[in-house]
Each structure stands twice: as C-alpha cells, then as structure tokens.
Amino acid sequence: xxxxxxxxxxxxxxxxxxxxxxxxxxxxxxxxxxxxxxxxxxxxxxxxxxxxxxxxxxxxxxxxxxxxxxxxxxxxxxxxxxxxxxxxxxxxxxxxxxxxxxxxxxxxxxxxxxxxxxxxxxxxxxxxxxxxxxxxxxxxxxxxxxxxxxxxxxxxxxxxxxxxxxxxxxxxxxxxxxxxxxxxxxxxxxxxxxxxxxxxxxxxxxxxxxxxxxxxxxxxxxxxxxxxxxxxxxxxxxxxxxxxxxxxxxxxxxxxxxxxxxxxxxxxxxxxxxxxxxxxxxxxxxxxxxxxxxxxxxxxxxxxxxxxxxx
Numbered sequence: 001x002x003x004x005x006x007x008x009x010x011x012x013x014x015x016x017x018x019x020x021x022x023x024x025x026x027x028x029x030x031x032x033x034x035x036x037x038x039x040x041x042x043x044x045x046x047x048x049x050x051x052x053x054x055x056x057x058x059x060x061x062x063x064x065x066x067x068x069x070x071x072x073x074x075x076x077x078x079x080x081x082x083x084x085x086x087x088x089x090x091x092x093x094x095x096x097x098x099x100x101x102x103x104x105x106x107x108x109x110x111x112x113x114x115x116x117x118x119x120x121x122x123x124x125x126x127x128x129x130x131x132x133x134x135x136x137x138x139x140x141x142x143x144x145x146x147x148x149x150x151x152x153x154x155x156x157x158x159x160x161x162x163x164x165x166x167x168x169x170x171x172x173x174x175x176x177x178x179x180x181x182x183x184x185x186x187x188x189x190x191x192x193x194x195x196x197x198x199x200x201x202x203x204x205x206x207x208x209x210x211x212x213x214x215x216x217x218x219x220x221x222x223x224x225x226x227x228x229x230x231x232x233x234x235x236x237x238x239x240x241x242x243x244x245x246x247x248x249x250x251x252x253x254x255x256x257x258x259x260x261x262x263x264x265x266x267x268x269x270x271x272x273x274x275x276x277x278x279x280x281x282x283x284x285x286x287x288x289x290x291x292x293x294x295x296x297x298x299x300x301x302x303x304x305x306x307x308x309x310x311x
Contacts (some may be wrong), residue, residue, distance in 0.1 A: 014080030018267075019073055019121040020310065026068040029308035034060050036299040040255070042283045045293060053099075055091040058162055058296050074117045082108030082141075083184070086163035093160065094149045102146040104163035109140045111173060132175030136195060140166020143201050161206040161251055169199035169208035185221040189233070196244060209252045211242055213237040217261065227267035235261040235278045242291045248289040253296040255285040275305040 020026055037057045039046040043227075049055040061084070068078040081180040085105040094100045113134035121128065142164050147154040177191045192215075197208045217233015238256025242248040263276035 002205035016292050019117075020070040020076060022067065022070055022073050022307075023158040024070045024310060026066075026070075026308060026310045028064075028066045028068075028306055029310040030062075030064040030066070030304070032060070032062040032064075033061070033303045034299040035298040036060075038283075038300065039295045040283050040285045041293060041295045042286075043282065045283075049295075054093045056090055056092075058297060059087045059089075060163070061085040076115045078113045078115070079115070080111040082110070082140075084108045084165050088160055088163045093157075095151050098149065100149045102148060102157075102159045102163070104144040104146070104159040104165055105145070107139055107164045109166045109171075110137045111135070112137070113173060113175070115175075116226075118140075127178070127180035128254040129176065129178040132173070132177070134175070136171035136173055136197075138166055138169055139170070140164070142166045142168030142206065143196045143204060158204055162253070164206065167197065167208050168195050168202035171208075172198075174198040174269070178297065182218070185224060187219050189215070189217055189219055191215040194244075196245055198246040201272075205250055207248060207250030207252035209239050209248070209254075215261065217263075219263075219265070227272075227295055229265045231261075231263040231265065231276070233261045233263070235259045241286050243280050252288060253285065253294065254288055255283070255296050255298075257284075257298055259301075272308045273306070273309070278302045278304070 035057070037050065037055050040048045040057060063079050063083045065083070066078055066080040068076055070076045083106070085103075087101050089099055089101045091097065091099055093102065103223050111134055113132050115130050115132045118129045118131065128158065144159050144164050145156045146159050148157045172195075174194045174196065177189075179187050179189045191213070195211045195214045197210050199208045201207050214236045215233055217231055219229050219231040221229045236256060236258050238255045239252060241254040248255050257280050259278035259280045261276050261278040263274060265272065265274040267273075279301045280298060285294065285296040287293050
C-alpha cells in the first residue's frame with residue numbers, strides 16, 4: 001500500500017513572511033522512503049508470512065522536484081516531476097521457492113497544480129485556507145518489465161502494479177490546506193489530497209485507481225528566532241475499493257493506513273528544511289469492488305523529508 005500523490009506545502013505557517021510574494025519562485029526537492037513487508041487481511045496481520053519467509057517486500061525511494069510560481073500573492077501554480085526507484089522482493093512471483101527481486105524505476109507521473117488562498121494573505125497572517133486543482137499526466141511507464149525466475153529459467157514479465165512508475169491514466173487532483181493560530185507559537189494545520197482517476201484499467205489489466213491523503217495536527221515554534229518548530233499530527237492515506245468516477249475493474253489492492261506523524265521544521269531566510277516520520281497505528285486491507293478479499297503489505301513507518309529554496 002503506497003499513495004503516490006502527496007500534498008504540496010505552500011509554506012504558510014502562520015507568519016506573513018511565509019507567503020510566497022507575487023512574482024516569486026520556490027524550488028523544492030522532497031524525498032520519501034518506505035519499506036513494506038507486514039501483510040494484512042482486513043485489519044488482521046498475517047505474521048506467518050514473515051515466520052515462513054513468504055512475505056513480499058517493497059522498498060520505495062521517491063524524489064519529487066517541484067517548481068512553484070506565485071502569479072499573485074494569493075494565486076500560484078506548481079509543477080512536480082517525480083523520479084522513483086522501486087524494488088520488490090518475493091517468492092510467489094518467481095518459482096515460489098527462491099526469493100528474487102524485480103525493479104520498477106524511472107520517471108513518474110508529472111503533476112501540474114494551481115492554488116488559491118481563499119482569504120487575503122496580507123490580512124490573514126494567522127490563518128488561511130488554500131484550494132488546489134490540478135492534472136496528473138500519464139508520463140510514467142506503466143508497462144515496466146524485469147526478469148522473473150521460474151523453474152524453467154528466467155523470463156521477462158511486467159513488474160507488479162505496486163512498483164510501476166506510472167499508473168497509465170490521466171487524473172485530476174483536488175487539494176485543500178489550511179492553518180490557524182491557536183496560541184502563542186502554536187498553530188493547527190490541515191492538508192487533504194484526492195486523486196481522481198476516471199479511466200478504468202490499463203491494457204495489461206492493472207486498475208487505474210484513485211488515492212487519497214489527509215493530515216491534521218499542531219505545530220509549535222520551539223525556537224522562533226532560529227526558525228525551528230516541531231509538529232505532531234495524524235495522517236491517513238489509502239486506495240479506495242471503487243473510484244469516485246468511472247469503473248473500478250482491474251488489479252488493485254484497496255486499503256488504508258492511519259499513522260501518527262511527528263515532524264521537525266527549520267527555516268532560515270530563503271531556505272527551509274523539514275522531516276517527518278509517520279508511524280502506522282492501524283492498517284486495513286479492504287475487499288476489492290467485487291467484494292473479494294485479499295492481503296496487502298504495509299510499512300511500519302515512512303520517512304519524508306524536503307528542502308525548499310525561494311528566489
């Protein structure tokens with residue numbers, strides 16, 4: 001289980017300096033790493049998979065390069081170019097006796113977003129709401145192949161849909177983010193993203209699925225003069241059994257994870273850096289749209305870090 005499309009931070013943390021000025025540019029590099037190997041059916045873990053060595057292991061490294069331009073202080077646009085390195089280790093995709101790996105790496109699906117703050121940034125320095133609307137382009141390879149090893153020898157095959165760099169379809173992205181000052185040095189924050197994939201399935205039988213991400217928490221400036229703050233929130237992300245628009249056929253592993261997300265942010269002049277580590281508290285593998293059960297591997301935690309520069 002891995003959500004490929006995440007929320008973009010516009011930088012507003014409750015101070016007027018954090019809004020991107022008209023004509024301003026912002027470049028960021030975000031990195032995400034996860035290691036999934038714990039299998040669940042519904043919310044019941046299957047520990048025997050690790051005990052007998054049959055667990056499927058996904059290692060995912062994602063690098064998102066994002067360039068943002070402020071058309072006005074209130075309206076901005078951003079393009080995100082993802083690069084992905086993914087490895088999947090299993091028995092059942094090979095000879096069911098020996099463990100082998102398959103790789104699905106390369107350019108991911110490019111995203112173009114437009115954002116608008118609902119309230120004037122100059123008048124609302126202690127709280128605001130931004131709405132975003134965007135397009136996901138099918139630039140990532142959804143037919144990546146690698147060798148699988150059978151008893152009769154190795155053969156080229158499509159890698160599993162969980163490590164395909166692209167999903168093969170056009171998508172629409174809906175996003176909302178907000179912040180509000182609660183007390184001195186203390187702000188609440190919220191992010192929500194939903195990826196609409198109206199196309200049904202690819203020509204190799206993989207579902208082109210929707211996905212979603214939500215975050216809610218509190219940030220506290222522990223050292224305001226040095227731009228250092230900590231945060232703690234709740235994070236939910238997943239893939240629904242059925243898409244909001246269109247059919248939902250093809251191979252997919254629907255489910256969701258609820259995590260607690262501690263974080264640390266440092267800002268100095270034009271540069272900011274952040275790191276967070278969502279730790280899974282609850283994982284649920286849902287049935288697919290026909291009601292058929294199945295299992296899926298989830299990560300215990302995810303590492304997320306980014307560096308941003310304004311010019």
